[in-house]
Amino acid sequence: xxxxxxxxxxxxxxxxxxxxxxxxxxxxxxxxxxxxxxxxxxxxxxxxxxxxxxxxxxxxxxxxxxxxxxxxxxxxxxxxxxxxxxxxxxxxxxxxxxxxxxxxxxxxxxxxxxxxxxxxxxxxxxxxxxxxxxxx
Amino acid sequence: xxxxxxxxxxxxxxxxxxxxxxxxxxxxxxxxxxxxxxxxxxxxxxxxxxxxxxxxxxxxxxxxxxxxxxxxxxxxxxxxxx
Numbered sequence: 001x002x003x004x005x006x007x008x009x010x011x012x013x014x015x016x017x018x019x020x021x022x023x024x025x026x027x028x029x030x031x032x033x034x035x036x037x038x039x040x041x042x043x044x045x046x047x048x049x050x051x052x053x054x055x056x057x058x059x060x061x062x063x064x065x066x067x068x069x070x071x072x073x074x075x076x077x078x079x080x081x082x083x084x085x086x087x088x089x090x091x092x093x094x095x096x097x098x099x100x101x102x103x104x105x106x107x108x109x110x111x112x113x114x115x116x117x118x119x120x121x122x123x124x125x126x127x128x129x130x131x132x133x134x135x136x
Numbered sequence: 137x138x139x140x141x142x143x144x145x146x147x148x149x150x151x152x153x154x155x156x157x158x159x160x161x162x163x164x165x166x167x168x169x170x171x172x173x174x175x176x177x178x179x180x181x182x183x184x185x186x187x188x189x190x191x192x193x194x195x196x197x198x199x200x201x202x203x204x205x206x207x208x209x210x211x212x213x214x215x216x217x218x
Contacts, residue, residue, distance in 0.1 A: 031218045047217070048146055048147055048150075049146075049217075050144070050146050050191070050210055050212070052194055052208075053191055053194040053195075053210065054217075056194050056195075078217060089218065090217065090218050110218060113217055113218055114215070114216075114217055114218040115215070116215070117215060117217050118146065118191070118210075118212050118215055118217075119215060119216070119217030119218075120146060120147030120148070120213065120215060120216050120217070121216045121217065122147070131147050131148040131151075131213070131216070132216035133186060133214045133215075133216045134147070134148040134185055134186060134213055134214050134216075135184060135185060135186055136186045
């Protein structure tokens with residue numbers, strides 16, 4: 001299951017969703033809002049998504065993970081809108097029979113999401129704001 | 137005969153253009169590369185981005201891909217999810 005939401009991400013619901021009797025391992029990755037970038041204090045983040053395409057791309061990378069590893073259940077949830085320090089921006093959970101696949105698939109999903117999925121974040125500082133990675 | 141298309145804008149491209157969508161006329165038959173050149177000419181700040189891609193109907197498109205009147209077009213500046 002993949003989703004984009006403006007609501008806080010419910011990790012317990014995600015855990016219940018990926019729990020399955022055939023899994024001996026479940027990995028979680030939480031991407032959270034850090035309080036600084038290059039020693040500059042961040043006040044909050046704003047996330048924006050091209051929802052239709054982002055959901056399609058998330059589904060595609062999840063399908064690829066399922067081809068590469070023995071994934072029994074997964075979920076990818078990305079938040080958008082205004083996020084405060086410490087908020088969960090993205091949650092990825094993967095359930096597999098054995099732990100190596102769970103770690104590898106989870107790592108692949110977050111790394112590929114960051115490269116391909118059309119979602120953008122803006123860092124809001126006390127004295128300005130920057131779209132992350134927009135400029136060389 | 138021109139090809140009137142609508143382009144969705146996100147992130148820094150939305151701020152550069154000052155709108156979440158714009159409409160423009162491309163000489164027919166339009167291609168993705170022509171659209172990008174046209175936009176970079178009108179909005180020079182787009183040239184300063186690390187990358188700028190175009191999505192056609194929700195898929196990343198190459199420069200020589202044709203654009204049809206009812207296609208869903210979006211500009212994709214460098215992504216930064218996660």
